[in-house]
Amino acid sequence: MKTLFLATILAASASAFAAPLPTLEVPRTASAFAVSDFEPKNWKNAVQISQLPLSLGSDARDKEFPTTVKLQHDGAFFWVRFECDAPQIYAPFDSPARDQNLWEGDAVELFFDAAGDGKAVVEMQLSPKNQVFDQQILLSTEPKSDEFGKLRDDVLSRDFWTFASWNCNGLETATAQTPRGWMAQWKIPAAPILRRLGLQNWGGQTVRAHLMRYSHVPDETAKNAAKRRLVSQGWAKIKHGCPHISPAAMGFLRFAR
Numbered sequence: 090m091k092t093l094f095l096a097t098i099l100a101a102s103a104s105a106f107a108a109p110l111p112t113l114e115v116p117r118t119a120s121a122f123a124v125s126d127f128e129p130k131n132w133k134n135a136v137q138i139s140q141l142p143l144s145l146g147s148d149a150r151d152k153e154f155p156t157t158v159k160l161q162h163d164g165a166f167f168w169v170r171f172e173c174d175a176p177q178i179y180a181p182f183d184s185p186a187r188d189q190n191l192w193e194g195d196a197v198e199l200f201f202d203a204a205g206d207g208k209a210v211v212e213m214q215l216s217p218k219n220q221v222f223d224q225q226i227l228l229s230t231e232p233k234s235d236e237f238g239k240l241r242d243d244v245l246s247r248d249f250w251t252f253a254s255w256n257c258n259g260l261e262t263a264t265a266q267t268p269r270g271w272m273a274q275w276k277i278p279a280a281p282i283l284r285r286l287g288l289q290n291w292g293g294q295t296v297r298a299h300l301m302r303y304s305h306v307p308d309e310t311a312k313n314a315a316k317r318r319l320v321s322q323g324w325a326k327i328k329h330g331c332p333h334i335s336p337a338a339m340g341f342l343r344f345a346r
Contacts, residue, residue, distance in 0.1 A: 111325055164290045212224050279291045
């Protein structure tokens with residue numbers, strides 16, 4: 090609770106952003122299963138987000154694609170499952186290499202700010218082909234945000250740094266296509282995410298976080314038939330296309346002991 094209070098004060102003092110911030114408690118589970126096991130029974134005790142709404146400022150033509158997110162932890166690992174209905178899947182990268190520009194295709198994304206001060210954010214992405222992108226985002230100044238929770242341009246131009254060379258050691262992921270679209274599962278170790286808190290396990294802490302989905306759909310108004318436009322859906326009210334630069338708009342995940 091102390092972490093939640095501190096993060097709330099910091100966000101309020103450094104930002105003009107005033108939208109309500111979502112909060113969710115992540116239950117503890119004793120279930121043990123392989124990350125590639127997609128059986129629903131593995132998630133019977135998880136908390137569920139039944140739908141991710143469109144991001145702020147989305148195109149008027151956009152519609153929400155059905156997206157369910159389930160969350161739980163077992164102390165050592167944070168488990169996240171996305172179930173994504175999709176009329177079609179767009180995954181343009183064929184290489185299994187890490188840290189490709191997965192946001193240019195369909196992807197699900199996670200953001201974590203363990204300390205809650207906006208200065209160090211972990212970003213993770215997963216494509217339908219189980220390709221991983223992960224990076225550290227660091228600020229070398231106090232975060233200052235606009236009315237959308239987006240970092241101001243003067244902060245972005247001088248004090249915003251990304252490090253895609255960083256990997257989340259111990260991360261495990263799996264994806265699968267379904268008759269309705271695709272699914273993704275994450276098994277996220279505590280230590281790399283909670284390093285600034287000096288913790289080795291999930292449980293008892295509150296972490297700033299965001300969960301979102303990117304879909305790239307054909308742009309019916311474009312002359313180029315291959316052109317696509319981005320539909321972004323997110324748990325928190327974050328401006329379209331700006332989840333990586335909007336720490337003040339992230340919600341709160343409370344991890345049960």
